[in-house]
Amino acid sequence: xxxxxKLLDFKRRLADRKMYSIVVVVIAAVAMWGIYQYKHxxxxxxxxxxxxxxxxxxxxxxxxxxxxxxxxxxxxSTPSKTAATLQEAxxxxxxxxxxxxxxxxxxxxxANTSKFLTQVGDLAYSINNQSMDGKKLTEEQYKLIEKLHxxxxxxxxxxxxxxxxxxxxxxxxxxxxNKGTKLFQKASKQMPNEQFENIDKxxxxxxxxxxxxxxxxxLTSVEPKGLTGDNISSEKAKESIIKFFGKDKVEAxxxxxxxxxxxxxxxxxxxxxxxxxxxxxxxxxxxxxxGHILWMLHNRPVNEEKINMDQAKEFGKKFLEEHGYENxxxxxxxxxxxxxxxxxxYSQNNVVVYPDLIKVKVALDNGEVVGxxxxxxxxxxxxxxxxxxxxxxxxxxxxxxxxMEILSTGLAIIPTDYKTELFTYEFKGKLxxxxxLVYINAETGKxxxxxxxxxxxxxxxxx
Amino acid sequence: MKTVKVMVVLVIVFSIALSLIFxxxxxxxxxxxxxxxxxxxxxxxKVQQRLKNWGYYDGNVTGKYDLKTYLAVMDFQRVxxxxxxxxxxxxxxxxxxxxxxxxxxxxMAAASRVSDEQxxxxxxxxxxxxxxxxxxxxxxxxxxxxTRDPKFPKTIAGVIYQPGAFxxxxxxxINVPIDPKSTVVKAARxxxxxxxxxxxxxxxxxxxxxxxxxxxxxxxxxKIGKHYxxx
Numbered sequence: 001x002x003x004x005x006k007l008l009d010f011k012r013r014l015a016d017r018k019m020y021s022i023v024v025v026v027i028a029a030v031a032m033w034g035i036y037q038y039k040h041x042x043x044x045x046x047x048x049x050x051x052x053x054x055x056x057x058x059x060x061x062x063x064x065x066x067x068x069x070x071x072x073x074x075x076x077s078t079p080s081k082t083a084a085t086l087q088e089a090x091x092x093x094x095x096x097x098x099x100x101x102x103x104x105x106x107x108x109x110x111a112n113t114s115k116f117l118t119q120v121g122d123l124a125y126s127i128n129n130q131s132m133d134g135k136k137l138t139e140e141q142y143k144l145i146e147k148l149h150x151x152x153x154x155x156x157x158x159x160x161x162x163x164x165x166x167x168x169x170x171x172x173x174x175x176x177x178n179k180g181t182k183l184f185q186k187a188s189k190q191m192p193n194e195q196f197e198n199i200d201k202x203x204x205x206x207x208x209x210x211x212x213x214x215x216x217x218x219l220t221s222v223e224p225k226g227l228t229g230d231n232i233s234s235e236k237a238k239e240s241i242i243k244f245f246g247k248d249k250v251e252a253x254x255x256x257x258x259x260x261x262x263x264x265x266x267x268x269x270x271x272x273x274x275x276x277x278x279x280x281x282x283x284x285x286x287x288x289x290x291g292h293i294l295w296m297l298h299n300r301p302v303n304e305e306k307i308n309m310d311q312a313k314e315f316g317k318k319f320l321e322e323h324g325y326e327n328x329x330x331x332x333x334x335x336x337x338x339x340x341x342x343x344x345x346y347s348q349n350n351v352v353v354y355p356d357l358i359k360v361k362v363a364l365d366n367g368e369v370v371g372x373x374x375x376x377x378x379x380x381x382x383x384x385x386x387x388x389x390x391x392x393x394x395x396x397x398x399x400x401x402x403x404m405e406i407l408s409t410g411l412a413i414i415p416t417d418y419k420t421e422l423f424t425y426e427f428k429g430k431l432x433x434x435x436x437l438v439y440i441n442a443e444t445g446k447x448x449x450x451x452x453x454x455x456x457x458x459x460x461x462x463x
Numbered sequence: 464m465k466t467v468k469v470m471v472v473l474v475i476v477f478s479i480a481l482s483l484i485f486x487x488x489x490x491x492x493x494x495x496x497x498x499x500x501x502x503x504x505x506x507x508x509k510v511q512q513r514l515k516n517w518g519y520y521d522g523n524v525t526g527k528y529d530l531k532t533y534l535a536v537m538d539f540q541r542v543x544x545x546x547x548x549x550x551x552x553x554x555x556x557x558x559x560x561x562x563x564x565x566x567x568x569x570x571m572a573a574a575s576r577v578s579d580e581q582x583x584x585x586x587x588x589x590x591x592x593x594x595x596x597x598x599x600x601x602x603x604x605x606x607x608x609x610t611r612d613p614k615f616p617k618t619i620a621g622v623i624y625q626p627g628a629f630x631x632x633x634x635x636x637i638n639v640p641i642d643p644k645s646t647v648v649k650a651a652r653x654x655x656x657x658x659x660x661x662x663x664x665x666x667x668x669x670x671x672x673x674x675x676x677x678x679x680x681x682x683x684x685x686k687i688g689k690h691y692x693x694x
Contacts, residue, residue: 101616104626111614118613215613261684262662283597299596337649341656373658
């Protein structure tokens with residue numbers, strides 16, 4: 001049968017009424033399937049829209065609360081009331097920031113708003129801690145809160161304005177959210193993003209905030225204390241890498257660029273090894289100042305575990321000593337993929353200095369060091385002038401709950417969240433079958449920090 | 464006309480079934496096939512903790528399946544009408560609510576918890592599974608750096624699922640099962656352990672495919688593999 005005949009045959013068959021109805025049914029079925037899919041998609045979109053609305057209304061509510069709480073903190077006259085108010089402001093600001101992160105607005109658009117909310121919360125928390133110690137607001141802090149309150153008022157106003165537009169249906173999230181296709185990209189450039197940009201403009205002249213908290217502005221530019229030595233050339237840096245791995249192991253060191261923008265400026269290198277398959281290379285960053293190894297990662301598979309943790313710790317310590325890092329003591333470790341990541345802290349006259357941290361990754365098949373990270377050490381290490389403790393060990397011990405059975409004691413310098421240091425007594429003890437570390441300030445007797453030790457087959461961690 | 468009606472019904476049923484199949488299936492399975500007296504594991508610990516909370520067990524949570532645990536499991540089975548044999552089988556574990564989600568056919572069935580490590584590994588898998596090892600660690604490090612920056616959400620999940628932040632999340636690549644031979648889990652661990660090949664970067668982009676003009680306003684710090692990293 002030729003094609004022509006086939007077509008004619010098909011036409012004839014369609015002419016039969018029964019066949020027509022089948023074609024109609026098929027078309028109807030496809031249409032129904034389409035309608036079902038469309039409705040399904042519309043429902044999902046609506047659900048998403050509702051989530052975005054919820055996040056936005058919640059955020060607006062939290063910002064309103066923050067504004068009120070900040071002004072209340074200024075009015076309250078007793079430190080305990082100030083503390084309670086600021087604690088609530090901290091909580092509400094955090095919730096506002098969390099909800100902000102769920103809005104379908106691209107991150108740079110609301111970056112400053114997000115930063116503002118984080119810092120308000122952070123600052124409130126930091127002052128809350130101070131107020132709980134019974135201290136009143138300083139004049140400086142009062143002015144700072146006043147300033148932040150001003151910003152929160154403007155933010156509140158723009159948000160309320162936007163909320164009205166949203167309620168009136170003039171802003172649709174889907175215009176913002178659907179960025180997947182070219183068609184929607186055009187739509188997304190329109191109004192809504194601009195509205196949000198206006199909000200962020202509130203913070204155009206937002207001041208640099210310096211206070212005792214982890215998100216304070218001064219922390220990003222702290223001068224690294226352990227970065228000693230002169231500026232070196234990339235050739236010199238190459239030499240220090242060969243020394244780091246050992247001349248007999250290294251095949252070639254390739255310069256792959258440098259980083260001039262970070263606080264710790266570096267040269268980057270790729271290192272290949274003798275008798276190693278292709279791809280099993282190491283990447284190293286060497287500091288431009290002093291030629292210290294900032295970090296090293298050697299990606300090679302480690303398939304068996306031949307040495308135990310005690311031997312691994314010895315290998316790590318020996319490695320550190322050979323490379324000029326004296327008096328390092330191992331603290332915590334983690335065992336994964338037949339490698340152990342061991343944290344070594346500097347010890348000065350039997351005081352463990354936790355901020356001066358070096359992480360060494362030891363392969364458990366032959367004890368080779370396959371990873372190295374010394375940012376903590378380079379950022380904070382220097383020979384400290386450690387004073388004699390003002391309170392005695394017995395006095396400090398008396399401050400610890402009698403429910404804890406104390407296993408060992410020592411002196412330690414611990415870091416705070418905002419990169420300052422505290423001189424403390426370290427008590428290791430047991431309570432309800434759990435191990436804890438409790439730090440008592442050696443100068444004031446204040447209970448500074450409690451860590452829970454998690455001892456798993458894979459390592460010792462703190463929380 | 465009767466045949467027509469039957470066909471209409473058939474087509475509707477078929478289309479609905481089709482859409483359900485495409486949605487993918489999720490099963491709930493117990494955390495272990497079965498736990499027997501004498502063994503020692505984290506799963507036993509979980510059983511003991513639950514039984515202790517509900518008052519069946521008064522010993523310590525040790526992870527050892529000892530006599531006390533055995534008797535407690537028997538008590539539990541008696542109350543819930545399960546075969547009383549002191550062995551924490553799949554049924555018993557399910558009754559205790561000790562279950563895990565497993566996706567059919569996915570290699571990830573073994574993953575018992577969606578922890579930070581797993582989530583980070585999945586994000587790296589979605590964003591950079593074809594990259595060199597250091598590039599994978601770098602992507603993980605950027606996510607972690609964001610959690611410490613005031614301009615971004617504070618948690619790993621918050622950063623990863625921030626709308627529009629990562630293409631791998633928007634297009635579902637993050638849900639691609641992790642190849643057991645892939646290095647992404649190792650990379651996630653290195654990132655969590657503090658290795659940061661980017662020295663503190665907050666953004667990265669592929670110069671060949673980046674569509675956003677804005678991203679080019681970032682200061683480029685480094686190039687690792689195919690990605691530019693910037694602040």
